[in-house]
Amino acid sequence: xxxxxxxAIVVLGIALSVAAVHFTGGSKEATLAGADQVLGRFxxxxxxxxxxxxxxxxxxxxxxxxxxRGRIGIVHGIGDCFxxxxxTAADAAVSEPDETNTILMRLTDFTWKGGRFRFANTADARxxxxxxxxxxxxxxREAA
Numbered sequence: 001x002x003x004x005x006x007x008a009i010v011v012l013g014i015a016l017s018v019a020a021v022h023f024t025g026g027s028k029e030a031t032l033a034g035a036d037q038v039l040g041r042f043x044x045x046x047x048x049x050x051x052x053x054x055x056x057x058x059x060x061x062x063x064x065x066x067x068x069r070g071r072i073g074i075v076h077g078i079g080d081c082f083x084x085x086x087x088t089a090a091d092a093a094v095s096e097p098d099e100t101n102t103i104l105m106r107l108t109d110f111t112w113k114g115g116r117f118r119f120a121n122t123a124d125a126r127x128x129x130x131x132x133x134x135x136x137x138x139x140x141r142e143a144a
Contacts, residue, residue, distance in 0.1 A: 030077035031060040038063040038075050045084040049073060055124040057117045064117075066131040076112070083112060089132045097125035 032038050035054040042051065042065055051065035051073060065073035067086065074085045087107060092114065095104040103125050105114040119125045 028080045029061070030080050030082055032056060032063050032075065032077065033060075035063075038065065041075050041082050042073050042084055046073065046086065049086070053127065055119060055127055058120055059118065062115075062117055064128050064131075066127065070131070070133065072128065072131045078112075085109065085112065087132070092132060094129055094132055096129070097122055101125050103128065 032041075035056070038054050038056070039051060042049070049067045051067050053066045055064045057063070061077040063075045065075070067073050071086055071088050074083075074087060076083045076085075085107075087109075091108050093106045097103050097119070100118060101120065101122050101124070102116055102118040104116050107114040119128075
């Protein structure tokens, strides 16, 4: 077999493989349809946690759930799957919202470092900051 024919067969084979993956859903990106889907997806990984509020980002790829006691739950779309985490103030550094209601969150988790998240309004961004405020849980404060 000549080299040009072999190259053409290989290129065609790769192109067909990429097309097959794409058309069978391999390039689909996960998005969150609403609070009910977020709560259901979070409950799959953390069935004992109850969310107080749910705030979705404007691109519907990330949701933040206030689960109380200075903790938030995160549901984030990566590819066609969802990543879920519980984060405390010690686990995250969060910037103040800018004029576009965007915050920057950096996590200490080496598997996912966080990112930029844009909210529909300033209230949602501030709710996330409030949920992550450090809490004094020392027994000395409770005794006082």
